[in-house]
Amino acid sequence: MAIDSSFEENRERVDTHQGHDVWGPVEEPEKLGIHGTHVAVDFDICIGDGACVEDCPVDVFEWVDTPDHPESELKADPANESQCIDCMLCVDVCPVDAIDVDAGRAGRA
Numbered sequence: 001m002a003i004d005s006s007f008e009e010n011r012e013r014v015d016t017h018q019g020h021d022v023w024g025p026v027e028e029p030e031k032l033g034i035h036g037t038h039v040a041v042d043f044d045i046c047i048g049d050g051a052c053v054e055d056c057p058v059d060v061f062e063w064v065d066t067p068d069h070p071e072s073e074l075k076a077d078p079a080n081e082s083q084c085i086d087c088m089l090c091v092d093v094c095p096v097d098a099i100d101v102d103a104g105r106a107g108r109a
């Protein structure tokens with residue numbers, strides 16, 4: 001299952017993390033929601049593959065520890081989503097389609 005690209009309509013903004021939005025539901029440690037808005041990563045789909053972290057030309061992603069999450073204990077957090085240049089590499093390389101990037105969707109400043 002890929003990230004829902006309509007998460008802004010279908011989910012509630014429940015928190016912020018490292019300056020970006022978190023879209024619920026969140027029930028730690030099993031359910032972590034979607035992190036980011038311009039660059040959105042569904043933490044419940046991410047398996048910690050790391051291709052996005054390695055390939056992003058402007059280092060948008062930083063690892064975060066997610067102990068006891070059923071898919072993986074590391075997630076790629078869009079910590080620097082405001083730096084994104086919309087190259088879409090991360091969207092293409094993620095093996096589980098956990099990332100959605102929308103040039104028209106603004107994250108927090």
Ligand code: F3S
Binds near residue numbers: 056059060
């Ligand atoms: Fe990086 Fe993905 Fe943006 S690879 S530049 S976060 S579209």
Ligand code: F3S
Binds near residue numbers: 051053094097098099
């Ligand atoms: Fe996760 Fe996909 Fe990146 S599995 S670490 S979002 S390439």
Ligand code: ZN
Binds near residue numbers: 018020035077078079
């Ligand atoms: Zn985050």
